Amino acid sequence: xxxxxxxxxxxxxxxxxxxxxxxxxxxxxxxxxxxxxxxxxxxxxxxxxxxxxxxxxxxxxxxxxxxxxxxxxxxxxxxxxxxxxxxxxxxxxxxxxxxxxxxxxxxxxxxxxxxxxxxxxxxxxxxxxxxxxxxxxxxxxxxxxxxxxxxxxxxxxxxxxxxxxxxxxxxxxxxxxxxxxxxxxxxxxxxxxxxxxxxxxxxxxxxxxxxxxxxxxxxxxxxxxxxxxxxxxxxxxxxxxxxxxxxxxxxxxxxxxxxxxxxxxxxxxxxxxxxxxxxxxxxxxxxxxxxxxxxxxxxxxxxxxxxxxxxxxx
Amino acid sequence: xxxxxxxxxxxxxxxxxxxxxxxxxxxxxxxxxxxxxxxxxxxxxxxxxxxxxxxxxxxxxxxxxxxxxxxxxxxxxxxxxxxxxxxxxxxxxxxxxxxxxxxxxxxxxxxxxxxxxxxxxxxxxxxxxxxxxxxxxxxxxxxxxxxxxxxxxxxxxxxxxxxxxxxxxxxxxxxxxxxxxxxxxxxxxxxxxxxxxxxxxxxxxxxxxxxxxxxxxxxxxxxxxxxxxxxxxxxxxxxxxxxxxxxxxxxxxxxxxxxxxxxxxxxxxxxxxxxxxxxxxxxxxxxxxxxxxxxxxxxxxxxxxxxxxxxxxxxxxxx
Numbered sequence: 111x112x113x114x115x116x117x118x119x120x121x122x123x124x125x126x127x128x129x130x131x132x133x134x135x136x137x138x139x140x141x142x143x144x145x146x147x148x149x150x151x152x153x154x155x156x157x158x159x160x161x162x163x164x165x166x167x168x169x170x171x172x173x174x175x176x177x178x179x180x181x182x183x184x185x186x187x188x189x190x191x192x193x194x195x196x197x198x199x200x201x202x203x204x205x206x207x208x209x210x211x212x213x214x215x216x217x218x219x220x221x222x223x224x225x226x227x228x229x230x231x232x233x234x235x236x237x238x239x240x241x242x243x244x245x246x247x248x249x250x251x252x253x254x255x256x257x258x259x260x261x262x263x264x265x266x267x268x269x270x271x272x273x274x275x276x277x278x279x280x281x282x283x284x285x286x287x288x289x290x291x292x293x294x295x296x297x298x299x300x301x302x303x304x305x306x307x308x309x310x311x312x313x314x315x316x317x318x319x320x321x322x323x324x325x326x327x328x329x330x331x332x333x334x335x336x337x338x339x340x341x342x343x344x345x346x347x348x349x350x351x352x353x354x355x356x357x358x359x360x361x362x363x364x365x366x367x368x369x370x371x372x373x374x375x376x377x378x379x380x381x382x383x384x385x386x387x388x389x390x391x392x393x394x395x396x397x398x399x400x401x402x403x404x405x406x407x408x409x410x411x412x413x414x415x416x417x418x419x420x421x422x423x424x
Numbered sequence: 425x426x427x428x429x430x431x432x433x434x435x436x437x438x439x440x441x442x443x444x445x446x447x448x449x450x451x452x453x454x455x456x457x458x459x460x461x462x463x464x465x466x467x468x469x470x471x472x473x474x475x476x477x478x479x480x481x482x483x484x485x486x487x488x489x490x491x492x493x494x495x496x497x498x499x500x501x502x503x504x505x506x507x508x509x510x511x512x513x514x515x516x517x518x519x520x521x522x523x524x525x526x527x528x529x530x531x532x533x534x535x536x537x538x539x540x541x542x543x544x545x546x547x548x549x550x551x552x553x554x555x556x557x558x559x560x561x562x563x564x565x566x567x568x569x570x571x572x573x574x575x576x577x578x579x580x581x582x583x584x585x586x587x588x589x590x591x592x593x594x595x596x597x598x599x600x601x602x603x604x605x606x607x608x609x610x611x612x613x614x615x616x617x618x619x620x621x622x623x624x625x626x627x628x629x630x631x632x633x634x635x636x637x638x639x640x641x642x643x644x645x646x647x648x649x650x651x652x653x654x655x656x657x658x659x660x661x662x663x664x665x666x667x668x669x670x671x672x673x674x675x676x677x678x679x680x681x682x683x684x685x686x687x688x689x690x691x692x693x694x695x696x697x698x699x700x701x702x703x704x705x706x707x708x709x710x711x712x713x714x715x716x717x718x719x720x721x722x723x724x725x726x727x728x729x730x731x732x733x734x735x736x737x738x739x740x741x742x743x
Contacts, residue, residue: 160622163628163629163631164628165631165632165633166630166632166633167632167634167635168632168634168635169449169526169527171448171524171525172448172452173525175630178618179619180611180615182614182615182618183610183611183612183614183618184611186610187607187610187614203591203603204601204602204603204606204607204610205602205603206600206602208478208481208600209469209474209602212467213469215466215467215468215511216463216468219466219468219514222518223518226518226521226522226525226654228635229525229527229643230635230636230637230643230648231647231648231649232636233648233649234526234648235649237518237649237654238653238654238655238657241515241518241654242515242658245511245512246511246661248510249504249507249508249511252503252507253504253507256481256484256485256503256504259485260485260488260500263485263599264599264600265481265482265485265599265600266598266599266600269598327628328623328628332622396657397661400661407504411501411504414500414504415497415500415501418487418488418493418500419493
């Protein structure tokens, strides 16, 4: 029963990821005084891409063809272990939060290799930039997550959410720092403004889009879907670990329905914040990203040190 | 990794990453073995490097139990540095794997082929196999290692296999658990479902075409990103750590130097610790050996005199 519920939750997660992308696009359009496409436009785009056969460049090797599968599989697996509408699901035990960061790294590793596989300047440039951004973002994310794990004395996400639920709403300086750090990292890792611009196709300014420039057809569909899942993953991770209230703790229909409603509300608040920040800031130069991410790293480290100094009692 | 690098060197006679590329097409087996090595060393699940990294992080998270406040804050800071190191290692090995990707940049590399001697492949292959095995089934190995650590430090990880061989639970099941076999199964299952849903459809054959060249045409191997170019953002970001000297010499012609006719780029990267840490030691050793070297006159009579006096002193010492 619990495994079935976990499977259903994963399907709901990956199924609603394009909806979140559509909603975010709608918010951005509103803020820029444009007419927004339908909320379900990402689904139509994905369906169109899946119906098309891919065009692959001549120098491509098997890595190029295997990458979409690895990227999508790691994204789906990560979606399976993050508690979305219910805690205490058995899938959360398979991997903890450090493994989750490892999954992100695995998908990215293959994507970067695929970017270099064709041997064009674009792919290499995108790969180089992606590795630069991620090698600064990953430690910051680990530190933010460690702060949470040290407070809850577990790295299991479900147990950590239970801990936050049990202690109630307490203002901890370490959590504030970790939350801010994680939000900055999420902006960088999901390729949003001001680090990367998902809407641009100007070769010299893009990062993520540049790596996947050679992808088309169903391969592109899989990668697009994976990046939508990744965006939703960060959203769910931030909202549910720091504000888990509303998540279902028993598997009754009422509790689960309430869980869906609570998550929707939380994500709406988060996406409004994200779209506001995207509307207010401009994309920064690549080498300014260093300062942006060192700031995130510093915030996370401060969070952890403030936990050790202020909050550990003997 | 070393055996693989040796095999590449042997097959292509090429040492510089700048001249390689596209080796995956002529050495598919070596490329697969090398990829497993790169994934393991970068600490990616479900390979062995990740298990080690994961265990180190779990240890760092247990520091709350320590008495000394300094150590309690130092260990997590060290794990922060470890996180940065592992991320940079991944970047480094992506750069190395660039030798297999893209287009070949020299004639030797283009005409290279798989090592003919089976031993040259078998050496790295069984190590790669061990990487996978240790990464997917870490729990039995840790059970075995517990005997050694028990004898050395007098303590073990008793709960490592609390939930059976499928799960790794170093402290307790509710603190942290990781199941590499299930992870691998999940990856394969998801990949297989996608393949079944999307691949098995008529009319969706993969079509081969030229890569995107912005409409100018004539892409060649010299236009792709080199490994120096790949690591350029890292050099820029970690500028204070390295002693990098970049020089660009340009020869310009035409009215007000419009046309660049010749371009030379030179890069020298050295370690900042070298002149302060190692160079003084090296200088001291050279100085000392010069002084000792005065004994060697190159004259046979002097050496006979040395032996004679040594014998005399020894005899005097014995008697």
